[in-house]
Amino acid sequence: MEVSKSESVKKKKRRLRLEEKLKIIDAVDRGFSYAEIASQYGISIGSIAYINSNKQTYLSAIEKGYNLDIKKTPTEVTQRCDQEIKEFIEKSLNANLPLSRNLITTVAKESYTDNGKTNFKGSNGYYNRLKKRLNLKKLKLPEDDAAVDSLKLHKWKLASFEIISEYTQNNIYNLDETGLLMKKSPECTFFDDDNDDESEEVKQKKREKKGRSWLTIIFICNMSGVKEKLKVINRYEKPRALRRYNFDHTKLPVDYYFNDNAIMTSDIFQSIIMKWNEELKIQNRNVLLLLDKLKGHHIDFVPSNIKFLYLHPDSTPVIQPLEAGIIKEFKDHYISRYRKCLLEEMEKTATNIQFAIKKLNIVNVIQLINFAWQDVKTETICDCWKNVLDQKTNFASLFDHNY
Structure with missing residues (x-):
């Protein structure tokens, strides 16, 4: 039997936003069947089951202020590191201290290393995803670190604020x-x-x-x-x-x-x-x-x-x-x-x-x-x-x- 070209093309997997995953969890809690929800969102029943089994991870992401538009929900380690980075940024902004991309990724590297992720690189892709996760789109940072404090001095300044x-x-x-x-x-x-x-x-x-x-x-x-x-x-x-x-x-x-x-x-x-x-x-x-x-x-x-x-x-x-x-x-x-x-x-x-x-x-x-x-x-x-x-x-x- 000859298979048509359209049938041979593998169907692309749909990636849901965090907001959609929360709506799915809410639908399950309200008594809708997995099949009904899967049909509405155009995904498999297995995906619905997986989302519902990770309910606490998604709810935790909301409590920590993550952007509802993110599609890849951060792991527990990533959430801990993101929380440390977010606190660092907030303290810096409250103290009116200068920030930069390199400074933030250096803090991230320290945080991930402390949490057992020694192979963390802090690439541009990571930085862009971090900004999206933490709703930092409006945060304007200098590209050049030449005139910005070192991390040690920066933390040193923060400690003196109070x-x-x-x-x-x-x-x-x-x-x-x-x-x-x-x-x-x-x-x-x-x-x-x-x-x-x-x-x-x-x-x-x-x-x-x-x-x-x-x-x-x-x-x-x-x-x-x-x-x-x-x-x-x-x-x-x-x-x-x-x-x-x-x-x-x-x-x-x-x-x-x-x-x-x-x-x-x-x-x-x-x-x-x-x-x-x-x-x-x-x-x-x-x-x-x-x-x-x-x-x-x-x-x-x-x-x-x-x-x-x-x-x-x-x-x-x-x-x-x-x-x-x-x-x-x-x-x-x-x-x-x-x-x-x-x-x-x-x-x-x-x-x-x-x-x-x-x-x-x-x-x-x-x-x-x-x-x-x-x-x-x-x-x-x-x-x-x-x-x-x-x-x-x-x-x-x-x-x-x-x-």
Whole structure:
């Protein structure tokens, strides 16, 4: 018997949408026979039986918010992973954090690996199906990941959302330090490199001399633009210039500290925090202090009125307010005042610039530092905070307390 061409063509299997499968389950529950339902939808009785046997899987998909137009219902593992991804996306959007395709597929890969699917690839096809399953069609994401946070930093920011939102602008502070050479020719940078043509002995002498004139300055300011008193670390406890103050550090316009290398240490940091904590106790204030993970920033003392929030170690130049332009403006003001001071000394004594630099002492430099800090405008500080903290999302954006 000869079979016609139309009869030899295999009938294409119809794939039902999730919405149709739910209607079939409802029809079965209402007492319709498998044959009646199969005839209505143009599928086999066996398909009806299979759909009804997987009733809980489809109902679970609806509870988790899946798109009714999807045809392939996700497995339990896929549903768990999708739920984790959906929560990640929602938290990111609530915190106004940037997302990208690569970031989402990286989260998906972690989730599938944790659920035993080690061969997950995260292809473009998977991403498109994920968007359809989770109703993410309107979510616009950049194709390029160059300007988007790494997954570690992104999660790090999410973890800080609730912490930062607990504090007002007046009680969110940033602490950072910078180095400064007290005596330097104004024609050169304050951080110049050694000359390659000089002998090693000359370079060593220059480095030793540079070390003797090196200061570390500690800055603290809050979101409202309030500037705390500067802290200065020098190498000497009683420099000769302090004789006029009878070596009384409290008469200086800054908090004065010292150690052999003029650098931040745990002991100095603890002294700063303990003193500030006592002041906050009197004011009945609790503050959040953002700072980097410098070794000297770790202490055994736990302040009662100050909570530390350490910044991501690889991103402080981007997300730290003081490094977003505040310290730079301070240095610009300092250099301007420093040059003016040298010129005035040269005109007053009719000497050359090297003599004017030599005559400059630690007290003069500290006064210049204090004036330069006063010159930094409140608007500048507020703008630098805005660059790293999103005002529209209750200041949530960048940190993680558990890092």
